[in-house]
Amino acid sequence: MNKSGVRARQDKDATTVRHRGPSWPARTALAAAGVLLALGSFTALEAQDADRPAASEPADDGAPAPAVAAPTDPKPSEYRNWHTLTPGEFQGYNQRATLLQRGRAVYHKYCVGCHGPTGKGDGPAARRLLTKPRDFTSGIYKFRSTDSSSLPLEADLHRTITRGVARVGMPAFPRMPEHDKVAVIEYIKAFYPDWEQEKGERVIVPVPKAPNDLHETERVRRGRVVFLAMGCGLCHGRDGAGTGATRTEYIDDWGFRQKAFDFTRGRLKGGDDPEDIYRTFRAGLRSIMPRYDAATLLSATQENEIPSHLMIEGESKIIAKTLEQFPRDSDAVSALSEAERAALADRHAWDLVSYLISLRRTWTPPKWLHQKTRRGVAPKSPAPRSEPGAGS
Numbered sequence: 001m002n003k004s005g006v007r008a009r010q011d012k013d014a015t016t017v018r019h020r021g022p023s024w025p026a027r028t029a030l031a032a033a034g035v036l037l038a039l040g041s042f043t044a045l046e047a048q049d050a051d052r053p054a055a056s057e058p059a060d061d062g063a064p065a066p067a068v069a070a071p072t073d074p075k076p077s078e079y080r081n082w083h084t085l086t087p088g089e090f091q092g093y094n095q096r097a098t099l100l101q102r103g104r105a106v107y108h109k110y111c112v113g114c115h116g117p118t119g120k121g122d123g124p125a126a127r128r129l130l131t132k133p134r135d136f137t138s139g140i141y142k143f144r145s146t147d148s149s150s151l152p153l154e155a156d157l158h159r160t161i162t163r164g165v166a167r168v169g170m171p172a173f174p175r176m177p178e179h180d181k182v183a184v185i186e187y188i189k190a191f192y193p194d195w196e197q198e199k200g201e202r203v204i205v206p207v208p209k210a211p212n213d214l215h216e217t218e219r220v221r222r223g224r225v226v227f228l229a230m231g232c233g234l235c236h237g238r239d240g241a242g243t244g245a246t247r248t249e250y251i252d253d254w255g256f257r258q259k260a261f262d263f264t265r266g267r268l269k270g271g272d273d274p275e276d277i278y279r280t281f282r283a284g285l286r287s288i289m290p291r292y293d294a295a296t297l298l299s300a301t302q303e304n305e306i307p308s309h310l311m312i313e314g315e316s317k318i319i320a321k322t323l324e325q326f327p328r329d330s331d332a333v334s335a336l337s338e339a340e341r342a343a344l345a346d347r348h349a350w351d352l353v354s355y356l357i358s359l360r361r362t363w364t365p366p367k368w369l370h371q372k373t374r375r376g377v378a379p380k381s382p383a384p385r386s387e388p389g390a391g392s
Contacts, residue, residue, distance in 0.1 A: 100186055100187055102183040104187050110176075113125045114129065130168075138192070143270050143285075144205075147291060157189075166266065205279065210273075215358075224319070224355050225300060228306045229299065236263060245260060277357070297344075297348040298341060
């Protein structure tokens, strides 16, 4: 390599060294200077804060210093006087407050039209509904898995929102996202001011799994006896459709007129599954139908006098034979052990469920109405079902 080439390479190396920045000793010195500068600033701030009265200490005039206002921005980039926030102190960091805000948005989107902005059931659409919307501020609910004096469970509200209530203006929201359901449930609970105080006093009514023999004739007949012995026919009639009923109208806790349910047609408001029927009469419908607890179910004995106008013609012999499977009287029930009484009450409960299911129509009008017609002639309707209990 000639001299010009050597000089050019030396100039290039020198340029490279110049672009590398300060050497290691120089960088170390700069870092140390920065640390000292920061420590000096921190010491100055401490001295400045020491001259200020603390928020909890009285000021010079003896009055307490005003508390520092929370920032309006949930995540402020700059805040002069930082302090630790306890859970619930600041809404921006409170998970429940965020959930309630979301629930309010869901409520005003789907619910406010009927239940009103304050949850009193006085929305603009309420005046057009025969069955008035629920007043959430009263804390009274019909469809629960708790006893009549208790608030419902959150699962009860979730079930009602998902399924709706048949034959009234409450629609179903099966496709509503789960986080929206949870949020709107929390918002609905907030309408009742004593929810948090009373939720610990709820008494849950257990609902076991339904047995597999609900459609057996003998169980249906026992259910018929329970139905008549407990006075269900006085309201629902001898056939479950109101025939022969003596109590036909009621005034509920909200001041509205109500009629006894017709078990023979339409969907059941509390649900059509056997467990839903069991839960409805075991928990009761507050202000309309009483709760049928174990003591009430055990009152079905051979000494019960069943009104003749509630029995179908020729049914007395069937009932007399079925009554042989029941205890003789209340003394015979008292002689049973606690476990035996519980098992007997549970048998009577599922017998009643079996009978109520037997009252349901075996055909559904939508399928019949949607059948194809030939030459414009509508299909014949199915033959009406005979009155329950008259045959096997």
